[in-house]
Amino acid sequence: MAGLLIASALLGLAASVAGAVASPRSRTPLTVGGTVAACAVAFAVAAHVLATGEVVRFHTDRLLPLAGFTLQLDRFGALFVAVSAGVGVCALIYRLGYEGHGLVSRTASSTLPLFVTTLLLVPAAADVTTFLFLWESMALTSLLLVLADHRYRPEVRVAGQWYAVMTQAGAAAILVGLVLLATRSGSQSFAAIGEAAPHLSPWVRSTAFVVIVLGFASKAGAVPLHVWLPRAHAEASGPVSALMSAAMVNMGIYGILRVGDGMLHGGPTWWWLGVMALGALSALFGALHSATSRDLKRLLAYSTTDNMGLVLLGVGASGLFASTGHRSLALLALVASLLHVVFHAVFKGCLFLAAGSIQQATGTRDLDALGGLLRRMPMTGAIFLIGGLGMAALPVLCGFVSEWLLLQSMLHGLPTADPAIAVAMPIGVGVLALTGGLAAFTFVKAAGIGLLGLPRTEPAAVAREVAPSMSVGGGILALLCVVFGVAPLLVIPAVTGAARSLTRTVAPDPLARGWQLGLSGVHDVLAPGILGAALVLVVVAIALVRRRLQPGPVRIVEAWGCGRELQTAAMEYTATSFGEPLTRVFEDVLTPSHDVDVSHVAESRYYVEAATFHTSLDDAFERRFYDPANQMLRRWGAVARKVPNGSIHRYLAFGMVALIIVLVVVA
Amino acid sequence: MDESAKRNRGSLQLRHVDAGSCNGCELEIASIFSPVYDAERFGIRLEASPRHGDGLLVTGPVTRNMVDPLRKAHQAVPEPGVVVALGDCARDCGVFRGAYGVEGAVGDVLPVDLEIPGCPPDPAAIVRALRGLAGT
Numbered sequence: 001m002a003g004l005l006i007a008s009a010l011l012g013l014a015a016s017v018a019g020a021v022a023s024p025r026s027r028t029p030l031t032v033g034g035t036v037a038a039c040a041v042a043f044a045v046a047a048h049v050l051a052t053g054e055v056v057r058f059h060t061d062r063l064l065p066l067a068g069f070t071l072q073l074d075r076f077g078a079l080f081v082a083v084s085a086g087v088g089v090c091a092l093i094y095r096l097g098y099e100g101h102g103l104v105s106r107t108a109s110s111t112l113p114l115f116v117t118t119l120l121l122v123p124a125a126a127d128v129t130t131f132l133f134l135w136e137s138m139a140l141t142s143l144l145l146v147l148a149d150h151r152y153r154p155e156v157r158v159a160g161q162w163y164a165v166m167t168q169a170g171a172a173a174i175l176v177g178l179v180l181l182a183t184r185s186g187s188q189s190f191a192a193i194g195e196a197a198p199h200l201s202p203w204v205r206s207t208a209f210v211v212i213v214l215g216f217a218s219k220a221g222a223v224p225l226h227v228w229l230p231r232a233h234a235e236a237s238g239p240v241s242a243l244m245s246a247a248m249v250n251m252g253i254y255g256i257l258r259v260g261d262g263m264l265h266g267g268p269t270w271w272w273l274g275v276m277a278l279g280a281l282s283a284l285f286g287a288l289h290s291a292t293s294r295d296l297k298r299l300l301a302y303s304t305t306d307n308m309g310l311v312l313l314g315v316g317a318s319g320l321f322a323s324t325g326h327r328s329l330a331l332l333a334l335v336a337s338l339l340h341v342v343f344h345a346v347f348k349g350c351l352f353l354a355a356g357s358i359q360q361a362t363g364t365r366d367l368d369a370l371g372g373l374l375r376r377m378p379m380t381g382a383i384f385l386i387g388g389l390g391m392a393a394l395p396v397l398c399g400f401v402s403e404w405l406l407l408q409s410m411l412h413g414l415p416t417a418d419p420a421i422a423v424a425m426p427i428g429v430g431v432l433a434l435t436g437g438l439a440a441f442t443f444v445k446a447a448g449i450g451l452l453g454l455p456r457t458e459p460a461a462v463a464r465e466v467a468p469s470m471s472v473g474g475g476i477l478a479l480l481c482v483v484f485g486v487a488p489l490l491v492i493p494a495v496t497g498a499a500r501s502l503t504r505t506v507a508p509d510p511l512a513r514g515w516q517l518g519l520s521g522v523h524d525v526l527a528p529g530i531l532g533a534a535l536v537l538v539v540v541a542i543a544l545v546r547r548r549l550q551p552g553p554v555r556i557v558e559a560w561g562c563g564r565e566l567q568t569a570a571m572e573y574t575a576t577s578f579g580e581p582l583t584r585v586f587e588d589v590l591t592p593s594h595d596v597d598v599s600h601v602a603e604s605r606y607y608v609e610a611a612t613f614h615t616s617l618d619d620a621f622e623r624r625f626y627d628p629a630n631q632m633l634r635r636w637g638a639v640a641r642k643v644p645n646g647s648i649h650r651y652l653a654f655g656m657v658a659l660i661i662v663l664v665v666v667a
Numbered sequence: 668m669d670e671s672a673k674r675n676r677g678s679l680q681l682r683h684v685d686a687g688s689c690n691g692c693e694l695e696i697a698s699i700f701s702p703v704y705d706a707e708r709f710g711i712r713l714e715a716s717p718r719h720g721d722g723l724l725v726t727g728p729v730t731r732n733m734v735d736p737l738r739k740a741h742q743a744v745p746e747p748g749v750v751v752a753l754g755d756c757a758r759d760c761g762v763f764r765g766a767y768g769v770e771g772a773v774g775d776v777l778p779v780d781l782e783i784p785g786c787p788p789d790p791a792a793i794v795r796a797l798r799g800l801a802g803t
Contacts, residue, residue: 560718560743563684563736 002058004045005071005124011038012117019109027109032092035113039092042120043085049078050494053501057126064129067188072126075501076262079338079494080123080254083345084247086480088116090473091239091246094353097467099360100237102148112240115141119247123254128178128188135174135251139167142248145240146232159231166218166228173215174255177208181263194263205264209271212259213278220252220308221301223282224621230289233301234365238356239473241297245304246349250341253311260315261334261502266322269420276316276424280431282309285589285621287438291445292583292590292617294575296355296365299446300348303391306435307344311337313428314406317413324418327505329409334499335492336405342491343398346480347390353474354384358450360470361463367449367575369460374451376463379471381451386478390485392443393436396532398484404526407432438582445578454569486532576615583617592617671749671780672802678710679801681724681751682717684740686773687763688727691787692754696724699790699797706794709803717741722749722780722800728760728769729776741777749800752779753793755786762786 015034022030049056056073063069073081095103095112102108118138125131147160182188184204185196197205218225229249233241256275260267286305293299314337321330357380358373359365374381386397393399410432413425455461465471484491496509561567583592595614601607644651685693699706700713714720717740729737741748752773755761759772773779783796 555746557742558739560716560739563739565735 001045001048001054001056002071004041005056005073006058008038008041008045009117009121011035011041012113012120015113016110016117019111019113020106022109024104027106028096028104031109031113032096035092035116036089038113038117038120039085039088042081043089045073046078046082046085049073050075050082050497053497056124064133067127067129069133070126070130070189071121071124072191073124075494076258076498077123077254079342079498080250081120082494083250083342084116084119084123087243087246087345087349087477088119090349090476091242091353092116092473093476094242094356094470094473095239096473097469098238098356099467100149101152102150103145103237103239105148108145108148111141111144115145115240115243119243119251122251126190128182128190128193131190132171132175132178136171138248138251139171142240142244143167146236146244148237148240149235153235155231156235159228159235163228163232166225170215170218170225173211173218175215177212177215177259180204180208180211181259190258190263194265197264202268205267206271209260209264209267210274213256213271213275216252216255216259217278217312218252219255220249220312221282221286221305222252222278222308222312223285223305224625226282226286226305227619227622227626229305230293230298230301230619233304233352234295234297238353238359238470241301241356242349242352245301245352246345249304249308250345253308253315253337253341256312257315257334257502260319261322266319266503269320269323272316272319272323273420273424274316275319276313276428279309279312279314279316280427282306283313283431283435284309287435287442288582288586288589289617289619291438291442292579292586294367294579296358296367296370296446296450297352298365299367299442300351300355303351303439303442304344304348306439307340307348307391310403310406310432310435311340311344313337313431314340314409317406317410317425317428320421320424321409321413322503322505324416324421326413326416326421329413329416331496331499331503331505332405332412333409334503335496336402336409338495338499339405339488339492340399340402342495343390343402343481343484346398346477346484347387350383350387350474350477350481351391353470353477354380354387357466357470357474358384358463361466362457362459364457364459367446369457370450370455371453371460371569371572372451372455373460373463376455376460377465379465379475383471383474383478384451385447386481387474388443388447390481392440394440396482396485396528396535398481398488401485401488401526401528403432403436441582445575449573449575449578453572456569456572456574486528488528589620590617591620591623671800675710675721675801677801677803678712679722679797680712680714680720681722681797682714682720682740682744683724683726684733684737686725686727686733686737686757687730687769688754688756692726692757695787695790695793696726696753699793701790704790704794706797709794709798710801711794711797711803717743717748718745720744720748722751723777724751724753725757725773725777726753728756728763728766729771729773730768731770732768734770734776737773737776749780750777751781751783751797751800753783754788755784758782758784 011034015031018030018034019027045056053075058071059068061068118134118141122134122138125134143160143164146163147156150156181193184200185193221229233245236244283306286302286309290299290302290306293302314333318330318333318337321333361377362370390397390399393403410425410428413421558567583590593616597612599609601609722744723740752758756763757773760769763769781796781800783793785792
């Protein structure tokens with residue numbers, strides 16, 4: 001099995017080399033073929049590990065100096081490898097038909113396979129050096145891919161800067177935390193750190209945990225470290241944004257769990273309350289911004305922040321239960337969180353691929369410029385609808401199952417006597433309920449404004465369905481979205497195995513096997529299969545009754561507009577107007593800014609010549625925290641630039657002063 | 668009319684369209700809902716939207732600018748929408764016949780089911796005619 005894992009990595013590298021040396025025409029098929037093969041092999045290895053529990057190990061002394069290169073794939077890591085591989089296959093198939101300008105370049109063609117390969121290998125890294133090497137490779141390759149379109153759109157460069165800074169700051173935090181753990185426990189292997197961790201001082205453990213959680217949270221897009229995410233995911237091309245949003249952000253969750261549960265074996269209550277708070281804040285903030293955003297991909301990116309927040313909420317709840325001795329509930333919450341990671345990858349991959357198709361067909365991501373796409377792009381529209389229903393966590397689609405389990409795990413924590421749980425769980429339940437509602441609102445907005453109604457602009461009116469391979473890539477994920485929603489037990493055993501291998505808990509299996517989901521010790525059951533069958537039956541019954549009751553053929557006429565002559569798309573709801581009531585309700589959080597400019601005719605001020613209205617919705621964290629920080633850095637930079645002014649005398653003086661200081665210190 | 672009376676069963680909801688009237692007919696329509704004539708006791712009501720109506724109550728000659736709105740209003744009425752041409756202008760353009768802004772009588776634009784003559788028609792005549800449609 002270790003050989004196969006290495007074979008997968010080598011296939012990815014070969015695809016990357018092919019992307020660099022092949023002719024422009026054969027570049028795309030070669031890289032896609034190689035990367036899909038790499039993903040397929042990695043998926044097979046991960047499936048084998050998940051099924052048998054065998055741990056795959058690989059070590060070589062060569063690749064990295066001093067430390068060597070160590071891989072070790074257990075069930076927990078294999079779950080993430082499987083998710084990355086699945087998303088990778090779909091995104092790469094989609095890539096075949098994608099006509100982005102930037103992705104055909106030599107750099108991007110050779111970077112994309114590398115990025116996918118690092119996504120496959122990060123969860124298998126078994127020591128600090130290997131992990132950081134792969135983590136940095138993942139960050140750098142994804143940065144290059146985000147920047148692929150930089151020649152065509154200047155916003156891409158800004159997004160790249162934000163991403164580079166945030167991801168490097170996160171990596172630095174992870175480095176500090178892992179190095180702290182490695183030096184204190186005397187070994188850099190994850191397993192050895194895990195053995196030594198219980199004997200470390202609480203200060204070291206807590207410092208390392210906080211620093212590492214912050215580092216990984218920036219990758220998972222948790223508020224307030226999320227600022228790069230709506231920019232980078234929106235500006236990246238279709239397949240890349242799907243890979244980032246469905247596979248890369250998961251690595252943040254992976255890291256937090258691997259360190260918090262796998263290496264430190266849980267910790268005091270406040271760690272997990274902190275994680276829950278981080279998750280709740282991200283979920284609410286992300287859901288609000290995604291409900292009010294008018295940029296399709298920005299909306300999806302904020303929804304990623306929202307969903308990662310829900311996962312963190314579940315992870316925090318699981319840690320909280322574990323730290324207060326509720327083993328069975330802890331396992332349930334962990335399974336629910338991991339399940340949400342998997343299902344989020346499925347529906348968000350679906351949505352980002354469909355959004356990429358829409359952007360390619362219309363040239364815009366602005367919802368207010370779209371409309372009526374379901375009729376013009378039926379396949380893309382269907383994929384978007386299914387993914388969107390999954391995002392809205394509606395029954396018989398996959399998002400529902402994982403959010404239901406999250407809710408159950410938190411609800412069943414309510415009767416416990418522990419004060420921390422008694423306070424945290426109701427808040428968690430409230431957050432989950434509110435974000436669920438907002439996600440449904442977001443779906444209605446995105447699908448209603450973008451896919452239905454009249455086209456609002458010319459490009460939307462002449463949009464054509466995209467290449468079949470793009471529909472296939474998104475279609476596989478859409479199909480999985482339905483299959484997992486109806487039959488979640490296809491994946492739940494694997495996820496439970498992954499959660500057990502991480503926590504090594506002996507608690508009973510929280511979810512009964514069979515055709516329905518039953519929680520052990522609780523009476524609630526969920527039978528998604530029956531739910532799905534009932535839904536189909538109801539739809540069929542309504543259709544039959546309607547056909548029966550209908551007297552004649554349906555006459556289709558224009559909507560009644562008081563006989564108005566010019567009934568145009570300008571009279572439709574827009575994304576902005578649809579979200580306006582919500583913006584008003586949450587004015588204190590979203591702080592929208594409005595600007596009305598009225599200019600008068602020169603002859604008389606009583607006549608208005610033109611009126612322009614401008615409204616914008618900025619990220620509050622960005623404006624209140626990051627902008628001042630940027631300005632401060634810029635000021636310091638300006639001051640620092642004055643010090644080396646080019647005068648040789650000054651430089652000599654610096655040397656002199658430095659020498660004196662050194663002499664004084666040494667003496 | 669008998670068929671319409673049977674169908675409406677004592678309830679006639681009409682959307683009023685002023686296609687270019689001098690407002691004389693409107694005054695009389697207003698007065699049929701006054702306490703004196705009280706058309707509502709016969710189930711006759713004016714509706715705000717043609718979507719909720721059984722038909723249209725059209726007054727005045729159809730001016731050019733009102734041709735399309737009148738057609739759209741007729742399309743918006745659920746089938747079979749009745750069209751009542753109220754007043755002489757609606758029937759044959761009356762004194763406005765041949766005027767530059769007039770397209771024609773209501774009958775030139777829509778199939779008319781009931782005509783109520785008069786310039787303007789007497790409220791009692793309007794109520795009597797509409798009762799025939801309502802079947803009351």
